[in-house]
Amino acid sequence: MIICIRLISTAGVFFMDGTIAPLPDIKCLADKYNALVFVDECHATGFFGRTGRETEEYFNMIGTIDIINSILGKALGGAAGEYTTGSKALIDLLQQRSRPYLFSDTLPPFVKFSKSSIDLIENNSSLPGPVAENANYFFELKCKILILGDNHPIFPVMLGDARLASRFADEMLKRGIYVIDFSYPVVRKDRARIRVQISAAHSKIDFQQCIQDFAEVERQLEVIK
DSSP states (O other): OOOOOOEEEEESEETTTTEEOOHHHHHHHHHHTTOEEEEEOTTTBTTSSTTSBHHHHHTTOTTOOSEEEEESSGGGOSOSOEEEEEOHHHHHHHHHHSGGGSSOOOOOTHHHHHHHHHHHHHHOTTTTHHHHHHHHHHHHHOOSSEEOOSSSSEEEEEEEOHHHHHHHHHHHHHTTOOOEEEOTTTSOTTOEEEEEEOOTTOOHHHHHHHHHHHHHHHHHHTSOO
């Protein structure tokens, strides 16, 4: 007997644009067509949502998503590897069928450190607060060029031209600020950008200096006529 399963797959936060998936709408669509929802939370785990519980928490939808996948990097300490969460039935199935469980290799020691990071986040609900505060502060300081993104610490600075984006990133690095340029084929040909990522370790002085340097590079490269 063939069993067909409908699955809607999305990122919780789209890492190139800093935009947030409309999870309530996606869930309504899934309910309408009796589909499962899979959310990749790589750019939300540990720091997005009031206590760091990702896009589900941001939309007050804890426990409503069928499958959540994320990585042990970023807020969890930078270790390699991923994890998947879901119902007991799903986890039982994955333990029987997913490739990592088909062999007898043990988990590497660094997984223990990632587990400690998860414990730290669960026991300290205030940890994501400084990240959100810093993201809001940076957005309020934004310069004249187009900065996109939702209420998230990833901000794409839109420049359009690939060569301009590369030169912009190089000039920022000369000033001690590391931002990465992205162009085609990673993004559309007319959507080249540099990406700014905010952390809890940044200070207001850091942001003020960053915006000042942005303005200087804008003038130098004649981004703003």
